[in-house]
Amino acid sequence: GDSVTQMEGPVTLSEEAFLTINCTYTATGYPSLFWYVQYPGEGLQLLLKATKADDKGSNKGFEATYRKETTSFHLEKGSVQVSDSAVYFCALIQANTGTASKLTFGTGTRLQVTL
Amino acid sequence: EAGVTQFPSHSVIEKGQTVTLRCDPISGHDNLYWYRRVMGKEIKFLLHFVKESKQDESGMPNNRFLAERTGGTYSTLKVQPAELEDSGVYFCASSPTGHTQYFGPGTRLTVL
Numbered sequence: 059g060d061s062v063t064q065m066e067g068p069v070t071l072s073e074e075a076f077l078t079i080n081c082t083y084t085a086t087g088y089p090s091l092f093w094y095v096q097y098p099g100e101g102l103q104l105l106l107k108a109t110k111a112d113d114k115g116s117n118k119g120f121e122a123t124y125r126k127e128t129t130s131f132h133l134e135k136g137s138v139q140v141s142d143s144a145v146y147f148c149a150l151i152q153a154n155t156g157t158a159s160k161l162t163f164g165t166g167t168r169l170q171v172t173l
Numbered sequence: 174e175a176g177v178t179q180f181p182s183h184s185v186i187e188k189g190q191t192v193t194l195r196c197d198p199i200s201g202h203d204n205l206y207w208y209r210r211v212m213g214k215e216i217k218f219l220l221h222f223v224k225e226s227k228q229d230e231s232g233m234p235n236n237r238f239l240a241e242r243t244g245g246t247y248s249t250l251k252v253q254p255a256e257l258e259d260s261g262v263y264f265c266a267s268s269p270t271g272h273t274q275y276f277g278p279g280t281r282l283t284v285l
Contacts, residue, residue: 101179101278102266104275162218165213166210
């Protein structure tokens, strides 16, 4: 079955540092890929998405590129802020089933940004 | 536009009791999903409604879990009787198309 593997956290960075959170997936066909974020005390929010190979999703300074050759969707940000402290989830959905489908998530990576 | 809402935000019950979680999707979204995250592990799919019909309930762990969506609007997820391993955060999501899903804040369930 489909699966998503994320780097284990927590990841602790100083403000303005460069962030990479690795995500790789195993899936048949051509899934769509997502990053969701959960800020403390809040629900899951969609951060960005990519629907086909070589697409780059971006939002709030975060970027991720859909790499089919390496089955990866790594999340990056050039300069993190304290307000980026949250848990980040990588996920995929099978987009070509003809019916609406379920998301498959990774285990989440906690990011802590300090001053 | 109001987002997905869930009630309650927290629930603490004793083993063997019954708990009912409620989800109100974004208005007009036919697709409604339930997921849960147990003990800091990955978020796992439970089931999917299209309007009032169950499209996929392959993730429901056992027959102690019952989900309903009468009238195709809000949904309830009942756990009866609750066990210790049912503790976790239960998320609801809705979608107009099933592709991009919008999540609620979750219900944190603690079974003692």
